[in-house]
Every structure is written in structure tokens, then in C-alpha cells.
Amino acid sequence: MEKNNLVEKPKRIYGERTDFAEKVLSEELGKRYIEYRKKWVLASKREVVTDFSLYIQIEHTGKCNLRCPGCLQGNASLRQNYSRGFTPLDLKLYQKILNEAKRYHCPSISFHNNDEPLLLNDLETRIKMAKQAGFIDLIMTTNATLLTKERTEKLLESGLTKINFSVDTYNEQDYKKIRIGGDFKTVLKNIGYFMTRRKKMGLQLPVTRATCVLSKFTYKDMKEFQEFWEKRVDMVEFQNFQAIKGYTEELAPPGTKIDSNFTCLAPWQQLVIRANGDILPCCSFYAAPLVVGNISKDSLYDVWHSSKMEKIREELLKNNFSFSPICQACAGTFYTL
Numbered sequence: 313m314e315k316n317n318l319v320e321k322p323k324r325i326y327g328e329r330t331d332f333a334e335k336v337l338s339e340e341l342g343k344r345y346i347e348y349r350k351k352w353v354l355a356s357k358r359e360v361v362t363d364f365s366l367y368i369q370i371e372h373t374g375k376c377n378l379r380c381p382g383c384l385q386g387n388a389s390l391r392q393n394y395s396r397g398f399t400p401l402d403l404k405l406y407q408k409i410l411n412e413a414k415r416y417h418c419p420s421i422s423f424h425n426n427d428e429p430l431l432l433n434d435l436e437t438r439i440k441m442a443k444q445a446g447f448i449d450l451i452m453t454t455n456a457t458l459l460t461k462e463r464t465e466k467l468l469e470s471g472l473t474k475i476n477f478s479v480d481t482y483n484e485q486d487y488k489k490i491r492i493g494g495d496f497k498t499v500l501k502n503i504g505y506f507m508t509r510r511k512k513m514g515l516q517l518p519v520t521r522a523t524c525v526l527s528k529f530t531y532k533d534m535k536e537f538q539e540f541w542e543k544r545v546d547m548v549e550f551q552n553f554q555a556i557k558g559y560t561e562e563l564a565p566p567g568t569k570i571d572s573n574f575t576c577l578a579p580w581q582q583l584v585i586r587a588n589g590d591i592l593p594c595c596s597f598y599a600a601p602l603v604v605g606n607i608s609k610d611s612l613y614d615v616w617h618s619s620k621m622e623k624i625r626e627e628l629l630k631n632n633f634s635f636s637p638i639c640q641a642c643a644g645t646f647y648t649l
């Protein structure tokens with residue numbers, strides 16, 4: 313049945329996450345979503361350590377079909393080290409995660425990290441499983457190259473609440489430099505079909521967002537990117553560039569500086585689980601060795617309250633990154649315009 317209250321005009325956000333999505337999701341999901349967002353704000357201020365992680369991010373494969381120059385997947389040695397020998401996260405382990413998350417009423421889950429979720433053939437089944445386990449906010453980021461009509465139909469029925477299209481540009485010429493292995497026209501067609509089908513089905517969810525990392529390729533064209541994509545999706549978001557130390561610094565926009573005010577919030581907000589079961593305190597691509605547990609033997613609750621997590625929070629609260637070479641590298645590679 314079609315709804316009448318469709319979002320007719322695309323909205324945008326610009327450099328911040330105060331959010332059109334919040335409005336739609338509050339309307340669609342109600343009180344539990346509003347309560348979760350209040351807790352999220354407190355956690356983001358690092359004022360509370362909630363009883364259980366508010367957000368679980370799952371990297372089901374660790375692989376990507378593109379080879380973009382700003383990403384670890386674009387460098388052969390980084391890529392191989394990152395997910396060597398990985399197979400998709402075992403379904404039994406995934407169910408174990410969901411069971412525990414259900415017990416603690418975890419509100420939010422995503423299906424990507426430094427990988428492309430549509431490489432996973434049963435992604436939509438896994439999203440449905442998460443929905444059945446009680447998650448209310450179900451999120452994915454995709455490069456949209458594999459977003460075929462068939463995948464669109466399945467995703468729209470899966471219970472997904474947010475989908476981010478990591479496109480970075482609004483034209484074919486730049487796309488060829490930024491998204492190696494993709495095709496701009498295909499991406500445009502895929503996203504167009506997704507939006508048309510969502511409208512035809514009378515849905516407001518998933519809320520859609522086009523994202524752009526501000527690299528040397530993109531920083532000059534923010535206005536054009538915004539004008540192009542706000543006609544096509546619900547929201548537009550720009551993200552500051554983070555370099556992979558020793559590999560991608562030259563992609564930073566000219567004249568930009570390292571952000572000396574970087575503050576890390578992640579260990580108050582989330583746990584990340586990788587395809588090999590490793591549990592991490594954040595989604596940074598630096599954090600693959602920052603292992604705080606493994607889902608095959610540890611409970612997420614225990615990891616969340618473990619001495620390792622407490623130590624990380626304790627140091628980050630002092631804005632001391634030098635306690636870990638991983639955090640030090642991560643914190644020293646964010647650029648601001």
C-alpha cells in the first residue's frame with residue numbers, strides 16, 4: 313500500500329550530521345529510536361559508558377570490488393594484509409552476535425566497514441536476521457556498483473533504515489580517477505532505480521545519502537556535488553580526508569592541515585566485528601591490529617567492559633594517543649579544510 317507522506321524534496325546535510333534522517337526515523341520508528349539517539353548523544357560526549365555497545369558494525373567480508381587510491385583496498389600489499397585468507401563471517405558466529413545484541417537491546421547495526429557489503433550474496437538475509445533480533449537502525453554504505461535491480465528489490469524489503477552511497481564525485485571524468493574499477497553511468501542508473509522503486513513502494517526508508525570524502529580530487533567541487541546529488545537522494549554529506557600514513561598523504565587537498573583537535577569517540581559508541589571474528593573498538597582502517605577480543609570465544613558484553621576497552625577509553629579521554637602506535641597514527645592523519 314502506498315503512503316501519502318512521501319518525502320518529495322531531497323534534503324541535505326552539509327558538514328554535519330544534524331539530520332533529516334533523525335526526523336524520518338523518529339517518525340517511522342518512534343520512541344525507542346528517540347531514546348537510543350539520546351543515549352548516543354551522551355556516549356558521543358564520552359559522558360557515559362552504556363551497559364552495552366549502542367552500535368555494532370560488522371565487516372562481513374573485508375573485501376571490495378574497487379581499487380580506489382584513497383582506500384587500503386586500492387593498494388595491493390595493504391589489501392592483502394588487511395583480509396588475507398578471509399571468508400565471509402560464519403553464519404553461526406553472526407547469529408551469536410545477534411543473540412547477544414538482542415539480550416541487551418542493542419539498537420544499531422551496520423553491514424560494512426572497509427569493505428563492500430554487496431559482495432556478500434546473502435547480505436539481505438543477514439539484514440533481515442538483524443531486524444528480527446530487534447535492531448531498529450540498520451545501516452549500510454556501498455559504492456553502488458553492484459546495486460542491481462534484483463539487489464534493490466531485496467534491500468528495500470530487508471528492513472534497512474539507512475543506505476549511504478559512497479560516490480565521492482558527480483561526474484564521469486573525476487569518477488574514473490577516484491573509483492577505480494567502477495562505472496559512473498552504472499552507479500547513477502543503479503541509484504536512480506533504487507530511488508524510483510522506493511518511491512513506488514511508498515517507503516521513506518531506507519534514508520539515502522550521497523557521501524564525498526574531501527580529497528585533492530573533490531574539494532573544489534563541493535557546491536557542484538551538492539547540487540547534483542541533492543536532486544537524486546535524500547541527503548548529501550562531506551567527510552574530511554584521512555590519510556593512510558606513508559601511502560596516501562598526497563591525496564589531501566592542497567593547503568589543508570592535520571586536525572590537531574581530533575577527539576576519538578568511537579570506543580564509547582561502537583564495537584566492530586571483522587569476518588575473522590576479531591572485535592575492534594572502532595572502525596578505523598588503522599585498527600585491524602587493535603584487537604580487543606574475538607567473537608568465537610568472547611562475549612561482546614565482556615569485551616565492552618574489559619580492561620582493554622577501559623584502558624583505551626581512559627587514555628583517549630585524556631586525548632593521549634601515544635599509549636598506542638595505532639591510535640597515534642590514526643589521530644595524526646585527519647585533515648581539515
Ligand code: SF4
Nearest residue numbers: 576594596599639642
Ligand atoms: S584513535 Fe584509536 S580507537 Fe580512536 S578511531 Fe583511531 S584507532 Fe580507533
